[in-house]
Amino acid sequence: MQALIKISQQFVALFVDDGRLAASILIWIALCALLVRLVPAGMWQGPVLFIGLALILIASALQGAQRRSR
Amino acid sequence: MLDWMHTGPSILAAFLASLVEFVEALTVVLAVGVVRGWQPALIGTALAILALLALVVVFGPALQAIPLDLVQLFVGTLLLLFGMRWLRKAVLRSAGIIPLHDEDAVFASETRALGQLGPAALSGWDATAITAAFKIVMLEGIEVVFIVLAIGATSGSVLPPAFGAAVALLVVILLGIVLHRPLALIPENALKFAVGVLLCGFGTFWAGEGIGITWPGEDWSILALIAGFLIAAGLAVSICGARRVHASVIK
Numbered sequence: 001m002q003a004l005i006k007i008s009q010q011f012v013a014l015f016v017d018d019g020r021l022a023a024s025i026l027i028w029i030a031l032c033a034l035l036v037r038l039v040p041a042g043m044w045q046g047p048v049l050f051i052g053l054a055l056i057l058i059a060s061a062l063q064g065a066q067r068r069s070r
Numbered sequence: 071m072l073d074w075m076h077t078g079p080s081i082l083a084a085f086l087a088s089l090v091e092f093v094e095a096l097t098v099v100l101a102v103g104v105v106r107g108w109q110p111a112l113i114g115t116a117l118a119i120l121a122l123l124a125l126v127v128v129f130g131p132a133l134q135a136i137p138l139d140l141v142q143l144f145v146g147t148l149l150l151l152f153g154m155r156w157l158r159k160a161v162l163r164s165a166g167i168i169p170l171h172d173e174d175a176v177f178a179s180e181t182r183a184l185g186q187l188g189p190a191a192l193s194g195w196d197a198t199a200i201t202a203a204f205k206i207v208m209l210e211g212i213e214v215v216f217i218v219l220a221i222g223a224t225s226g227s228v229l230p231p232a233f234g235a236a237v238a239l240l241v242v243i244l245l246g247i248v249l250h251r252p253l254a255l256i257p258e259n260a261l262k263f264a265v266g267v268l269l270c271g272f273g274t275f276w277a278g279e280g281i282g283i284t285w286p287g288e289d290w291s292i293l294a295l296i297a298g299f300l301i302a303a304g305l306a307v308s309i310c311g312a313r314r315v316h317a318s319v320i321k
Binding site for chain 2: 006010011014015016017018021022025026029032033036037041043045046049050053054056057058060061062064065066068069
């Protein structure tokens, strides 16, 4: 039973390790979904989604580095 | 005719991700085999593989029955959460912020821990050993199952990623039988880095399709996204590495 509980906890941890990183990704996707509905379609949509996610990755890594070097 | 634009990256992502996970599982299964005997180690492994196959059989068709845009958004978002977590950790390891995963050290500590659990059963049914092997194969294998199902659900067929994962399993089993020791020489962090980049590329593309984004160049965007994440992750490694050096100079 304990093994099953551990496996379910591990399954959730597959996606959420750093809560702030997970929340930022979800919020950015939601914002982009809203933008896609409000602003007329164009070639900018994909690059905007990517740039936001790339910045989230860099910021999160930097935050992790700062936290560990303290 | 195979569409290599889709199947190539799908097979590669599943193969690399599975290779990393199976190498980690092999280390513990080897420790169980060496300390408690090979029969319970193999029974636990076989039971876990059966359970994982059952997950693929149950959830594979179920995911394909859901409307494609919903699956793309749901699975794309999960792939992003999963891929960004892997990539962030690989960045921090590459920059020297957190230590690299050491299979030899894991093997030594698992061997020690299993040895302290009391004598092994004389028959094949050593519950402690079977549970240890089952748990590690399940824990590592569930990540493989997720990747295979996620890539399969969004690219239309579970076969290419399942093929990639099966080849990885075969490679690890063969190496395990031949070497009989943990595969410490496999560059796990480089593999995790590559898989993180691939999964982030796939995840961004599919989550984008799910929210109604039209990608320039359509499927070719996946390659551009993979290249973009590679550059972003490389940049993150440089910045974090520079910070580490700066912090150690100040100390």
